[in-house]
Amino acid sequence: MARAPQHPEVSEFELQQVLEAIVDPVRRSIVQQLDAAGHDIKCGDFDIAVHKSTATHHFKVLREAGLIRQYYVGTSRLNALRRDDLDKAFPGLLDALAVG
Amino acid sequence: MARAPQHPEVSEFELQQVLEAIVDPVRRSIVQQLDAAGHDIKCGDFDIAVHKSTATHHFKVLREAGLIRQYYVGTSRLNALRRDDLDKAFPGLLDALAVG
DNA sequence: CTCGAAGTATGACTACTGTCAAACTATGGC
């Protein structure tokens, strides 16, 4: 289990990578659940219809694109939406996605 | 050659389909060129690095998602960005994409 | 210290999608 997962800086965000991340319905759902909740969510507490290992893959894609920040609390991994960072890099993008 | 290509109504727009359309770099480039130009552009006048038949495919995807409107003038096919319709369906989305 | 819970890593499989080539269609000009 990686103790300190890699997170890109805002300056490193790439639109192409962000779009590829959110185009997947499962990942977009994860982002929307985080946005709607307004608080961080454990990997296991999301409402997604895929296998655990598949979920891990999706979280990794979201993290590497800069959409979420992940950190451990005990054996659980918590996920936070990087709203401020995303608004800085791509103003309006997140809001436009929340609609659908 | 289809004389009257199908275009979806604004009410039929689907975010998933729009995202799948613009996630492709070639297609996003087409949208950005249309946006930057401010006027309609012939299929053959875009600056894209793919074969003619591949371009046809991309235009079709963009059209069916509702991003562009196509109409014939002689043997040429002109492409128009459906900015107003998109702003209605997904406010802020197009602007957020123009940034990158 | 042992066990269960939470998540990760790896490998295999499938399906989709972007790509090109070649043949075809439709329009306008000569």
Place this chain on the structure above:
DNA sequence: GCCATAGTTTGACAGTAGTCATACTTCGAG
């Protein structure tokens, strides 16, 4: 009528991405 031009259609192919199963690691509880 003929030909060049613009774009479409069809088929084939390669690469990639989402998926699951299995095995593994790490942490907390008892």
